[in-house]
Amino acid sequence: MLRCSASLRRYVARSCSRSVVSRCVHSGPSVAYLDPAKSQEPSVAYTPAGLSESQRHILDTAIRVDQAGELAANAIYMGQLAVLGRDRTTGPLIQEMWDQEKKHLAVMNKLQTQHHVRPTLLWDVARVAGFGLGAVTAFMGKEAAMACTEAVETVIGEHYDDQLKEMEVLPSSHPSVPLLKDVIREFRDDELEHLDIAVENHSQRAPAHALLSTIVGAGCKVAIELCKRF
Numbered sequence: 001m002l003r004c005s006a007s008l009r010r011y012v013a014r015s016c017s018r019s020v021v022s023r024c025v026h027s028g029p030s031v032a033y034l035d036p037a038k039s040q041e042p043s044v045a046y047t048p049a050g051l052s053e054s055q056r057h058i059l060d061t062a063i064r065v066d067q068a069g070e071l072a073a074n075a076i077y078m079g080q081l082a083v084l085g086r087d088r089t090t091g092p093l094i095q096e097m098w099d100q101e102k103k104h105l106a107v108m109n110k111l112q113t114q115h116h117v118r119p120t121l122l123w124d125v126a127r128v129a130g131f132g133l134g135a136v137t138a139f140m141g142k143e144a145a146m147a148c149t150e151a152v153e154t155v156i157g158e159h160y161d162d163q164l165k166e167m168e169v170l171p172s173s174h175p176s177v178p179l180l181k182d183v184i185r186e187f188r189d190d191e192l193e194h195l196d197i198a199v200e201n202h203s204q205r206a207p208a209h210a211l212l213s214t215i216v217g218a219g220c221k222v223a224i225e226l227c228k229r230f
Helices: 006-012 018-024 029-033 053-084 090-114 123-139 142-169 176-200 209-229
Strands: none
Touching: 029 090, 029 176, 053 090, 053 123, 053 142, 053 176, 053 209, 090 142, 090 176, 123 142, 123 209, 142 176, 142 209
């Protein structure tokens, strides 16, 4: 079974509780990218100048893979909802998490434009594969759908935490950098909240939970590396 590190789990306490997931869509540092009144502020309108080649590589690959990851996450929840949308308990739960992922993708799209980052060439692959993963695990049952969420969000939470460490070399003097880090922290905590929701909703009761978690988690890690490069 895939597990978060203890350091990651501590961050969950600062994220939104399940009862206020929908309200979190309208809060957090990322709303700066969704507020038209702030669209011309340097933190959301400009990218740092004079970055070294290694700094630019870190910024570009982070945004490219995160945008692709949020696209895939949206597709996963879309696939799950297509199968389980009529379930009175699981359907609304998936919808709430999907709404949050929609916000994540909208913000990542703006970050990609702001920092002039090339989107992944695997855009359509991420979308189709994500939908397929969500639909297939949902067909396996509610617990399997939640096991998929648990495995995916475990990898993504750890990925965001690793990114924050890499971003320490970026110049905080430009206002876009501290905001970007805050957005990554916000999204990381959101993903870990989704992980907790999955566990609370019996993800670990899924048939062959350990095997399913291993396969999904490994697939996510491979996808991250591919989107970084392509």
